[in-house]
Amino acid sequence: MCGACPIPAGSGKTNSRHRLYRGxxxxxxxxxxxxxxxxxxxxxxxIDYVARRTAEGMSKxxxxxxxxxxxxxxxxxxxxxxxxxxxxxxxxxEIAA
Numbered sequence: 001m002c003g004a005c006p007i008p009a010g011s012g013k014t015n016s017r018h019r020l021y022r023g024x025x026x027x028x029x030x031x032x033x034x035x036x037x038x039x040x041x042x043x044x045x046x047i048d049y050v051a052r053r054t055a056e057g058m059s060k061x062x063x064x065x066x067x068x069x070x071x072x073x074x075x076x077x078x079x080x081x082x083x084x085x086x087x088x089x090x091x092x093x094e095i096a097a
Contacts, residue, residue: 029068036067 039046046067053063 032068032071033064035071036064039067039071040064 036046040050041047049067050063053066054060058066
């Protein structure tokens with residue numbers, strides 16, 4: 001949905017490089033990017049992760065790609081189940097709070 005899934009980058013002869021799928025919801029993708037940038041500055045576990053991955057030789061762009069995927073998975077787990085969002089009552093749609 002957010003375009004945070006990795007797809008191979010290049011001619012297919014290399015396995016190590018990936019890029020993000022540019023399709024999907026652009027606003028959600030932009031929101032993921034903003035959250036990751038803020039976390040890289042203020043969220044201590046993320047700061048430690050960036051330092052570790054930088055020491056492993058990853059570029060900032062690759063680190064952001066990984067963080068966006070992690071954040072998308074983290075947020076997806078927080079979403080309510082579809083049944084908990086809306087329940088039809090007497091033929092009308094009632095929003096559960």
